[in-house]
Amino acid sequence: MSMRQPGISQYLGLRVWVIGATSGIGEACAKALISAGAKVALSGRRLERLEALCALGEDHQCLSLPLDVTVASQIDLAYQTITHDWQGLDLLLFVSGIYIPLRADNFALAAAEQTIDANVLGPMRAVAAVLPDMLKQHSGHIAIVGSxxxxxxxxxxxxxxxxxxxxxxxxxxxxxxxxxxxxxVHMISPGFVATPATAQNDFAMPALISPEKAAQEILAGIQAGEFDIHFPKRFSRFLKFLRILPYPIYFWILRNFVKI
Ligand SMILES: NC(=O)c1ccc[n+]([C@@H]2O[C@H](COP(=O)([O-])OP(=O)(O)OC[C@H]3O[C@@H](n4cnc5c(N)ncnc54)[C@H](OP(=O)(O)O)[C@@H]3O)[C@@H](O)[C@H]2O)c1
Structure with a gap:
């Protein structure tokens, strides 16, 4: 089956909604999109950071739409503002996510619920908001940052x-x-990126890249119409290989080479 899907000829004038724009990878994507002349709707919970980003753009280039991804009504309201102000949306770029380190000996259900709410239901809420219009217009891009x-x-x-x-x-x-x-649809799987989320890690992160490099990979992949956007390749390809190994070999490698 062909994996071909439309790419993007240029970001100039494109209507993009970045959710998770206040920090790390999302902030770097937002800045790159603003520099490229896209119309950028910026979302996250921290209003002051959204407004600082908005100030980087020209008049009317950006929209500051504070929201919490765990509240569907806030996502719906933000989307209504976008369609009202711009008469449509071309690209949903969902970057927001939380990472709470959890092992078997500190497993806490509340932390697990919070993670699933933000990282699974969050993107589902945003997709549910934008899909009906995109289906009607037979065009649009949905990009989700996984890992x-x-x-x-x-x-x-x-x-x-x-x-x-x-x-x-x-x-x-x-x-x-x-x-x-x-x-x-663009499925984005970054390796380690130096952001506030990974600053808490107490181990050496292999193949660590900057948020700016991550943004460059993401925007180039979307522009090329790629479904599977993963980077940095030296790390993501290794993990893709690990997952196809038989379990005894997979766990042997984890136990012997992953020192965390
Ligand atoms: N850094 C890495 O090594 C790495 C690797 C693979 C995948 N990722 C993924 O990349 C994405 C971005 O990570 P990052 O490292 O850039 O993290 P980050 O610097 O901590 O940024 C997280 C972003 O998500 C937003 N966010 C979190 N909870 C939210 C909520 N309830 N409502 C609205 N916005 C919320 C934050 O905004 P507010 O706090 O203002 O709400 C912030 O803009 C995440 O999905 C993460 O899982 C990161």
Whole structure:
């Protein structure tokens, strides 16, 4: 089956909604999109950071739409503002996510619930808001930032890993349904990126990249119409290989080479 889907000829003038724009990877994507001349709707909970980003753009280039991804009505209201002000949306870029390190000996249900609410139901709420219009217009891009941590079980990710595995599955099914309808789905799986979320890690992160590099990979992948956007390749390809190994070899490698 062909994996071809529409890309983006240029970001100039494109109507983009970045959810999770106040920090890290989302902030770097937002800044790159603003510089490229896209119209950018910026969402996250911290209003002052949204407004600082908005100030980087020209008059009327950006919209500051504070919201909490765990509240569907706030997402719906923000989307209504976008369609009212711009008469439509071309790209939903859902970057928002939380990471709470969890192992078996500190597994807390409240933390797991919080993770699933933000990382699984959050993107589902945003997709539910934008899909009906995109289906009607037979065009649009849905891009969701998951993680290579969703490829297979990795230590310290007892809720985060399942939340990202769910997003891989979600994107695969969305692609199956939407590609024949003219819409594009972009499943984004970063390796380690130096952001406030990973600053808490107490281990050496292999193949660590900057948020600016991550944004460059994401925007280039979307522009090229790629479904499976993963980076940095030296790390993401290794993890893709690990997940196809038989379990005894997979766990042997984890126990002997992953020192966390
Ligand atoms: N950094 C990495 O190594 C790495 C690797 C693979 C995947 N990822 C994924 O990349 C994405 C971004 O991560 P990051 O490292 O850039 O993290 P970050 O710097 O902590 O940024 C997280 C963003 O998500 C937003 N957010 C979190 N909870 C929210 C909520 N309830 N409502 C609205 N916005 C919310 C935050 O905004 P507010 O706090 O203002 O709400 C912030 O803009 C996440 O999905 C993460 O899982 C990161």
């Amino acid at each position: 290579v941590a969703g490829y297979s079980g990795l230590p310290k990710a007892l809720a985060y890993g399942p939340s990202k595995a769910a997003m891989i599955n979600f994107c695969e099914i969305l692609f199956y349904d939407l590609q024949p309808r003219g819409l594009s």
